[in-house]
Amino acid sequence: MRLRILSPVALTCVALTCAATALTPLAEARPGNGYSMGSRGGRTYSAPPSTATAPGYARPMDRSLAPSSAPMPSSRPYPYGAPSRPMMGGGYANRHPFMTGFFGGFLGAGLFGLLSGHGFFGGFGGGGSMIGFLFQVLVFGAIFVWILRRLGAARGAGVRNMGGAPSSPYGQAPVTVTPDDYRAFQRLLVDIQAAWSAQNLNALSSMTTPEMASYFNEQLSDYASRGARNVTSNVRFLQGDLSEAWREGNLTYATVAMRYSLIDVTTDMMGNVIDGSTTTPVNVTELWTFLRADGRGNWVLSAIQQTT
Known part of the structure; x- marks a missing residue:
């Protein structure tokens, strides 16, 4: 058996191919990488209601630390983990x-x-x-x-x-979300994107739950290990509305549908663009869940869900 020795040109091509493969960006590079992740308390495995901003279905969690006796795979169609309803008809x-x-x-x-x-x-x-x-x-x-x-x-x-009023399957008192809360959600949207781009883990930790901070840290580390970096900029909030808000113990949760635009670019360490555009913004619609402890006052991000 004869061994073939590659020419210097062939070796260079192989090296460039491997480098390009290593720098291939994820399908969606913004914070969360286009995954559904995090926890929504007791409603983590229940589909949040659709809204005018997000009229479709929320994709189930790809990753969550919330316990579940029967976790649902992300490929399962909506509604996932929702309270069962009696079938109309069927005998x-x-x-x-x-x-x-x-x-x-x-x-x-x-x-x-x-x-x-x-x-x-x-x-x-x-x-x-x-x-x-x-x-x-x-x-x-x-x-x-x-x-x-x-x-x-x-x-x-x-x-x-019933008077046509929607009833809560969880039997919990409704939570009022104020205009100040909505402004806080919009600020968190922009500030989290900025901290992500700056790879500022301390800032991310102050605006997210420990679970979400660990996911962001893992994703940023993955980029660094591949010699890449993702930068989001020019974040503009376009539209948003409340999907649901509730209280569990001393924690208050609010799931908000948000549509926003941003510049989403992935580069190598030399600043060369690998994916995305530095001039053309992309539009994104996601469901962000925030929580705060009663008496503390600060909302933090606890989950991001993609929509279909």
């Missing part, structure tokens, strides 16, 4: 389990009487004639329809009493 047994059992026993007893020669309910007037049997069937059907209508009326009254 009478699914809609009225009590009535199914009641009438099932009733019907079973009648058929047993019919098969034993005593009529559907022991016979009409003691006889087992076909006319008596049919009369009993009609009576049974009338009672059945009457009870169904009563159940439907009761169900309709229950829906009307």
Whole structure:
């Protein structure tokens, strides 16, 4: 077997190819790298409600330290981990389990009487004639329809009493988000991008939970190990609205849909652009969850979720 010796030109090409491969940027390079990550307290594995800013679905968490008895894979479609709802339709047994059992026993007893020669309910007037049997069937059907209508009326009254107001599946008191809170969210959006670009881990740690700070540190370290750097600039908040806000113990959470534009560029250590544009901004829509401890006052970022 003969070994082939590569020429200097071929070696140079191989080296350049390896370097280019090592510097290949992630698909989305901004803070979070386009992943869903972080924790939303007890709602980490529940889909946040859609909003006018983010009318689609929120992608499940790719990474989270929040405990879950049955964590959902990120490929699972929305809603993931959401409270189960009774299926509308799908058979009478699914809609009225009590009535199914009641009438099932009733019907079973009648058929047993019919098969034993005593009529559907022991016979009409003691006889087992076909006319008596049919009369009993009609009576049974009338009672059945009457009870169904009563159940439907009761169900309709229950829906009307709700007044069309959405109810919280978590049974928690609503949280009011003030204009000052919204301004704080916008500042965090801009300041976190700036700290990310400056690779200022101390600043990132002061604006995020320890979990999110660890993810950002890991991503920035990955860039450095590949000889690359991501810089975001000219961040402009375009639109936002509240998805949900709630309280767990002494922590208050707020998930906000935010649409913003920014310059997102990845360069090598010499400043050469690997990916992105230094002049053309990109538009991004994400769901950011913030939390704060009651009495402390400062909001910090606890999760970022992508939208579909």
